[in-house]
Amino acid sequence: MPEINQETDAKSPMIECHDLWKIFGSNSDKAMAAVKNQGLSKLEVRDSFNCVVGVQNASFTVNEGEIFCIMGLSGSGKSTLIRHINRLIEPTHGTVKIDGQDINKLNARELRQLRAEKIGMVFQSMALMPHRTVRENVAFSLEVRGIDKKERDEVADRAIDAVDLNGWDMKYPDELSGGMQQRVGLARAIAADPAILLMDEPFSALDPLIRRQLQDKFMALSAEMKKTTLFITHDLDEAIRIGDRIAIMKDGVIVQIGTPEEIVTAPADDYVADFVAGISKLELITAQKVMEPVSTYESRNGPIKEEKFPEAAPTDNLDTLVDISIDTNHPIIVKGSDGRPTGIVTKHALLRGIQGRIEEDEA
């Protein structure tokens, strides 16, 4: 395994969740104590305390400017988890820190301030206010902060511009299509220029073409604004497209956290492997993952012929490698930035790579 990208360590953590548990039910405290002391399973908690475990021992860190996706099927606890980040749901156990501050220690007024200024949220159901115009919806967080109308209209208009809805500001939500409504939702979330965006399956209710457009729009915006984003989705394709890192959730437990490439090439268990099976690897796997050392190749096939073999960079993905090798029968030499060969990608390894099977040793 190549090592996990270390570059994120340089940035400061924006969201820190530590040992987070949520147990629903009137006996949740007793159930929590029993889980901690006796290690009860989810089913045992349900049977003996009549409580449902929503989130189980979730710990993760999202760094500043990072897009962190949480992927899971419905009922996996991902929507419950994201609501802990702005404390719409109180945890049964564990801590959530935003920018180093434990948000469960805030009083009601401080919490409202945090929500209005630091965190923007987009909902799967859009949750726009039908009695307010687009502009009034977008300016809502500024309105509850008591900012005067002139200023919040200006801010709202900028946010509306950013999502390409100019000219729709005086319309009501039910005059807009679903995709446009969700763009209003996005504008509302970014209007107050918060440090953090919480996206709760924002594009799941949209049809595929519109979903794709909005994903592109969101990625363009996020590249521009560099907001720390927690993105919930049930669609692994979407998670891979959007996320810098992905956490896979199952039954309230985070089963794996990693970059899209790590998730696809090294699924932690059969559950993740099942998900990954249907994913196209062409753009995720790079030459350095499928190449073998030059010496191994030479011991098998004799010395390499640098002038005949086509070249590729270690970071080229499989899609590029296919383009390179399609007109030749020779293997590809992978050369580092210093121009020296660092490895060889044979056709065998390339085809296996496309299948998603990485072989450590070509025998």
Add this chain to the structure above:
Amino acid sequence: MAETNQFSILDPFRTTDLNIADWADGVKGWAISNRSVIQPFKNTLNDLIQGIEAGLQAVPPSIMLIIISLIAWQTAGRKIGWLVFGCLIALGFLDPRAWGLAMTTLAIVIASVILCVIVGLPLGVLAGKSDRFEAFLRPALDTMQTIPAFVYLVPVVMLIGIGNVSGVIVTIIFALPPLVRLTSLGIRQVDESVVEAAKAFGASPRDVLVKVEVPLAMPTILAGLNQTIMLSLSMVVIASMISVKGLGNEVLRAMGRLDAGKALVGGLGIVILAIVLDRITQGLGRSGRDRGHRHWWETGPVGFLVNLTKSPSKD
């Protein structure tokens, strides 16, 4: 009659008397001896009713007719405006005295409805927010709606005396429940996800109530208001038994004299008034989409005037 005093397990009710009637009568007696306490309250109410009635009677019928029709046009559209116009003309021609009587009745109804809103809206909001309060309130509302009016007519008269104030109070007792119930229902039906979104953007509980829940519950609340108005109108005949003037009193007197013609005139007057008020308040409850997403000042006679003042500047 020794046997009647003998307690029997087969018929325990006949031999046991808890004296509830006497006890309730005692409460009434206590209230009467303390009636001076409620005197200021009574005076305020009386001023309110008389103020409204004086206002309504001061406007000449033709002018009032046009004003009410314009209000109907504004709230419910041009068609309803014409309907109301026609209804009011019919009301006026029913009988030379009908218009004045109708205005008296209208004053009682308006006063009752204002007080119902002041009392009912907060109660409904609380009931919508708290299951426990709703559970506590529900039997009280059931009682108010179903207990025969004659039961509370007497104590109210003993306490306050006959006249318009008592009339308004018995009307409120009967007409308040639908407003409370539908306000509670409206608050409960507000989309949970919209409330959650408001909280996620830093809204305080007060913001959530004022900026989200009440506006979204408004169509249901207005349906409750409409029912409250209808029930107030249906109380005017009963209230006339405690000397409330107006159309109801006409019906009552005609009944006493077996004068079917006069009774019909009074009855039709009440019906016409009911139609007018119902159409106007139903218009209030129309959603933004029904109005084609125009603001209120862009529709009806106001919109017409606004357009008139705007159009010359365009040329």
